[in-house]
Amino acid sequence: MVPDIAGKPAAGKAESQLRKGVLEYCVLALLREGPRYGVELLETLGAVNVMVTSQGTIYPLLSRLRRDGLVETRWQESPSGPPRRYYELTPSGHTALKEFTAIWPHFREAVDHFITD
Amino acid sequence: MVPDIAGKPAAGKAESQLRKGVLEYCVLALLREGPRYGVELLETLGAVNVMVTSQGTIYPLLSRLRRDGLVETRWQESPSGPPRRYYELTPSGHTALKEFTAIWPHFREAVDHFITD
DNA sequence: GTCAGGTACCATGCATGGCACAGTACCCGG
DNA sequence: CCGGGTACTGTGCCATGCATGGTACCTGAC
Numbered sequence: 001m002v003p004d005i006a007g008k009p010a011a012g013k014a015e016s017q018l019r020k021g022v023l024e025y026c027v028l029a030l031l032r033e034g035p036r037y038g039v040e041l042l043e044t045l046g047a048v049n050v051m052v053t054s055q056g057t058i059y060p061l062l063s064r065l066r067r068d069g070l071v072e073t074r075w076q077e078s079p080s081g082p083p084r085r086y087y088e089l090t091p092s093g094h095t096a097l098k099e100f101t102a103i104w105p106h107f108r109e110a111v112d113h114f115i116t117d
Numbered sequence: 118m119v120p121d122i123a124g125k126p127a128a129g130k131a132e133s134q135l136r137k138g139v140l141e142y143c144v145l146a147l148l149r150e151g152p153r154y155g156v157e158l159l160e161t162l163g164a165v166n167v168m169v170t171s172q173g174t175i176y177p178l179l180s181r182l183r184r185d186g187l188v189e190t191r192w193q194e195s196p197s198g199p200p201r202r203y204y205e206l207t208p209s210g211h212t213a214l215k216e217f218t219a220i221w222p223h224f225r226e227a228v229d230h231f232i233t234d
Numbered sequence: 235g236t237c238a239g240g241t242a243c244c245a246t247g248c249a250t251g252g253c254a255c256a257g258t259a260c261c262c263g264g
Numbered sequence: 265c266c267g268g269g270t271a272c273t274g275t276g277c278c279a280t281g282c283a284t285g286g287t288a289c290c291t292g293a294c
Contacts, residue, residue: 014138014217017250018224020280022132026231034232039242044197048227050220056282059244064280081241082289100131103167103231105225108225114143115218117150134279137251154273173253176273181251198270199260 015050024061025100026051028093031071037084038062062087070096132167141178142217143168145210148188154201155179179204187213 023045030036030044042058045051065071070093073085089097138163147153148159159175162168182188187210190202206214 012214012220013250014142014220015224016281017138020137020251021131022228023236023281026228029231029234037242038224041118047232048230050223050227051231054282055243055278056245056284059148060282064245078241078290080291081145084267098199099129100248103131104228104232106167107132108228110167111143111225113165114146114162114168115221117146118274130279133252137280140252154271171253173255174251176271177253178251180273195261196268197261199272201271 001005013035019051019053023051023053024065025097026088027058027061027065028070028097028100031087031089031093032097035074035086035088037076037086039084041087065093068092131139136168136170136174140168140170140174141182142214142221144175144178144182144204145187145206145214145217148204148210149214150202152191152205154193154203156201158204182210186211 021094026045027041030041036044038055039060041062042053045053045058062071066073066085069090070088072090073087075083076086078084118146131151143162144158147158151163155172155175158179159170159172161174162170179188182204183190186207188204189207193203195201
């Protein structure tokens with residue numbers, strides 16, 4: 001067993017719920033710039049405080065994306081260490097990402113509207 | 118049985134997941150301006166497209182808020198129709214709302230950061 | 235060699251929260 | 265007294281983040 005990334009011990013309940021349904025699209029967005037593998041995605045997301053997450057979140061998420069045909073994968077040797085599974089956007093993945101980027105601004109402004117009196 | 122608010126037949130999967138963990142605080146935010154009852158909250162939220170939801174969402178949510186001590190309620194007669202249960206923020210509710218409004222900007226910008234290349 | 239430690243991946247089970255569906259109760263007008 | 269509108273409640277499903285507990289591979293020290 002390996003303890004998850006050092007950082008903070010995972011955020012509060014609210015953050016966790018916020019990530020639901022967003023993490024998926026953040027991952028898709030990262031893949032827009034080229035193939036990435038699991039741990040790499042985990043670290044890139046973790047670079048932004050509020051998106052810190054764990055392997056227990058990322059891998060099931062990536063499996064779902066693969067199951068739903070939004071990404072494709074291929075194994076590739078690592079220069080040092082075990083082989084890595086690289087994830088890559090499919091056309092469906094691009095479409096899903098575009099749909100989200102279209103919705104997100106509306107959602108964001110809706111929340112702003114209610115939160116800021 | 119009563120069909121839910123006319124409007125659209127509920128949005129897509131993505132919207133539904135986005136609402137998770139946000140709806141709760143939108144409701145708290147609305148209560149900041151004074152006591153409101155269930156159907157009223159439902160309509161106010163529904164005025165913003167992306168927040169359209171149903172009784173099946175609102176009432177369990179309100180029950181949770183009450184269970185967790187974030188709101189208090191009192192019954193009040195309606196000028197026409199069955200009595201209404203009015204919801205009101207407790208100190209805990211105010212605190213929870215403030216915590217969320219502190220987190221939300223970070224979250225919003227994190228998503229923007231990833232989504233917009 | 236072999237073995238400890240780091241890297242990378244995977245599977246199971248839980249809690250949460252939105253939602254569909256179904257039901258109850260009250261009030262009014264005809 | 266009864267149909268329709270208003271308002272509230274409960275149950276069960278599903279998706280998702282997360283904790284937990286692995287497995288497998290590689291490298292370097294000894």
